[in-house]
Amino acid sequence: MKAAVAVEDKIVRVLGEGGEVDASKDPRLSDRDLLTLYRAMLLNRMVDERMFRLQRQGRIAFYIGATGEEAAIIGAAFAMGEKDWVVPCYREFGAAYVRGFTLRDFFCQIFGNAQDLTKGRQMPVHIASSRLHVLSVSSPVGTQIPHAVGLAIAAKIRKAKEAALVFFGDGATSEGDFHVSMNFAGVFRAPCVFLCRNNQWAISVPRERQTAAPSIEIKAKAYGFEGVLVDGNDVLAIYATTKKAFEKARSGGGPTLIEAFTYRLGPHSTSDDPHAYRGEDEVELWKKKDPLIRFREYLEKRKLWHQDRETKLMQDLNEEILSTLKEVEQIPPPPPESIFEDVYAVMPWHLREQRDQLLRWLEERKKITESY
Ligand SMILES: Cc1ncc(C[n+]2csc(CCOP(=O)(O)OP(=O)(O)O)c2C)c(N)n1
Ligand SMILES: [Mg+2]
Structure with missing residues (x-):
């Protein structure tokens, strides 16, 4: 209970749970940007649903998704500049997508076919694109964090106005890699944005077993830089906070730790059954805070969205997913x-x-x- 009170006291929020906006914190994105964000979030959700089905049908080997965490992932990546670097964990297809990684590239990677950019040499979902400045997905927990700091320091040495954004989970904060990276970044003022997707679970281990601290962002203080707690289901709050952190990083102000307070609505991966370790009541509670619903309610209030547009977009995305899949499934494996x-x-x-x-x-x- 103590942790919950601490969260509510300091959390950054732009959108209320009914989609009402706090005008003083609104990042004032254009209508076009708002709709681009919503489309990417909905696509990400629909791809997750389709891929789980494909895995159950035996058509792909494995999948790991972002359901419930789309705002934290897509909102943060949307705040980056073209030359900045994204260093993903394994749920960040949406971040790569908003940087230009296509659905077709994603599916080719999942099937590991001859047109997979990683040439069929990686586990499904382990995407990478040097062209788009998306580092290779890291599955060993937390190992991507030092890589991001290295990239950031390299940019600083080159005097390039670039920064790195690294994603990781609450579980990763128990790894040594997290602590040495935070310390190094603080001491050398690395232009690095640390984004912890606190989705409350590390497979079956709850967040309370990762740290006795009331929050994760508080850990930044010990390393000498700023930590911010953000409502991870509020895409505008994530966007605004990440944008600020990037501006600070690029202008020599050093790193920021952003804790995106969110929830993994689905299983950890296709290899997991969450019924074994968490109650449905908790999941139901978080379903009401679904980031897509909240954002849609905001768009409706702004008269940018309504049910007919939603139905049409879902149909279009479904067709895009199915036709891309059909084409990609025909491509042979790499030689x-x-x-x-x-x-x-x-x-x-x-x-x-x-x-x-x-x-x-x-x-x-x-x-x-x-x-x-
Ligand atoms: C070093 C290491 N230990 C254990 C695992 C197995 N494993 C994969 S994901 C995961 C949980 C990570 O949880 P968290 O960091 O909270 O990220 P989330 O999956 O919730 O996004 C574990 C234990 C691993 N991949 N690497
Ligand atoms: Mg987690």
Whole structure:
């Protein structure tokens, strides 16, 4: 209970739970930007639903989504500049999407096919794009945090006006990587924005078991910089806070820790059944705070949205998802010999030998199968 009181006292919020706006904190995005944000959030939600179904049908191996956390992910990425870096955990497809990572690229990666930018060498959902300044997804908890600080320090050395945004969960704050990164960033004033998606759970471990502190953002104080607690289901509050943190980082003001107070509405991943460790009543309570509903209510109040537009957008997105899937599912896997590429600029003799051996074996196997 104590933690809940502390949260309500300091939380940054622009949109009330009924979608009413606090005009003094409104970041005043254009109508077009508001609708872009809503579209991205809804797409993210619908992709999650479709991918869970595909995994249950055995068409993909694994999926991990962002349901309930779309505002924290998409709102933060929307506040970045083109040259800034996003260093994702594993729920941040939406962040990559608003930077230009396409649905098609995402699906190619999940299927690990010949057009997957990561060439079928990564687990599903582990996207990366050097062109869009999206670092490779890190699954080992917290390992991406030092990478982000490194990027930020490198930008500072180059005197580039770039900053890094790193996403991680509440569970990651128990890792050493979190603490050394925060300390280093504080001492060297790294232009880095730390965004902790406090979704209340680290698989089956509740937030209370990660820290005895009343909040996560409070930890920034010990490292000598600012921490901000934000309503993670309020896309405008996340956008405004992240934008401010970026402006500060780029102008030499150092890092910020943003705690996005939110909730994972779905299972941890397709490999998880949350009924084993949390009650439905808690989930029902958070469903009422769904970031998509709150944002839609705001858009309706601004006369930018209504039920007909919602129905039409859902139909359009569904068609886009299904037609992209249909096309991507036809693409063959990468050629097996591609596993020997990309490590050396010039392939050394022993890899050439192994590659040729594999090709000969594949050719023989083909002949045997054809003779049946
Ligand atoms: C070092 C390490 N330990 C354990 C795991 C298994 N694991 C994967 S995700 C996860 C929970 C992470 O929780 P949190 O940081 O809160 O992120 P969330 O999944 O809630 O977004 C764990 C324990 C891992 N991937 N890496
Ligand atoms: Mg978590």
